[in-house]
Amino acid sequence: MNIQAKNEMLCSQNINMISKAITHFAFRNGPIEDMHAHPNNQLSESDMKTLNKFMVNRIAYIFTLIIEERCLEFEFLVKTTDSMFGHGWDEAEPDDGDTRKILEMMLKRSRTN
Structure with a gap:
């Protein structure tokens, strides 16, 4: 199932869908949304759109x-950016936002039905 999902998802026709979903997951569903929804409206609709x-x-x-x-090109992007920025940042801690737990529950339900 994993290889089938990879083959179906990782194709150029899905770039738009992937990019929007990842942006929503990794960016929009985080502190930026709190800043946008804050009563003082620290970020306008135009800011968020940009x-x-x-x-x-x-x-x-x-x-x-x-x-x-x-x-x-990918290696150049990653290594050049890493060598110039982010040295004072905390180490990355993968956070799936409970995606794996939700997927496992869905798979379990589909097997029992």
Whole structure:
């Protein structure tokens, strides 16, 4: 099932869907939404539209590199960015937002039905 999902998802026709979903999952469903929904409205609708578009476009580029196996360009992007920025940041801690738990529950239900 995992390989089938990979083959179905990782294709250029899905770049738009992937980019929007990842932006929503990794960016919009986090502190940025709290800033936007804050009573003082720290971010306007126009700000959010600009930020969302920027994120979707950048993520589309990254997934284009991955799908088209443009590994040299991907490596250059990652290593150049890493060497210049983020040194004071905390280590990455993968956070699935309970996605795996939800998927496992759905798979379990489908098997029992």
